[in-house]
Amino acid sequence: MIEYFPAPDLKQRLDEMIDLLRFDHVNTSSVYCVRSRGSKAKMTIARIHGLGRIWQDATGMEPTYIIEIIAERYDVLSKNDQDRTLIHELLHIPHGFRGGFRHHKNYVNAETVETWYRRYQQKKSEHR
DSSP states (O other), X not given: OOEEEEOHHHHHHHHHHHHHTTOTTSOGGGEEEEEEEOOOOSSOSEEEEEOOHHHHHHHTOOOOEEEEEEHHHHTTSOHHHHHHHHHHHHHTSXXXXXXXXXXXXXXXXXXXXXXXXXXXXXXXXXXX
């Protein structure tokens, strides 16, 4: 059975990324981070969940995203690969920030992640 835990350390890193990369379309107060343990997924390091439109309409809630980090796979990565993973998940959030997703096929891929990762590294070094 999967267990979920709050991940304030990931949220802090994610908020810094959003700020440095100027992902102004992302409402940081509506993005949450959790660590999970016990997933049966073999190749998954992280995943993003969105509050779908029907849930938003029925509950009156604003669009919300949860980035789930699978601890057994994520925590053993280097800091650089952890950053790439977080960027990958952020890239799934479309500019409309309405609860939907950008898919792998058209935008979220290794090349795009690497481009944004290099920008993030540059911005981090400029910011120090």
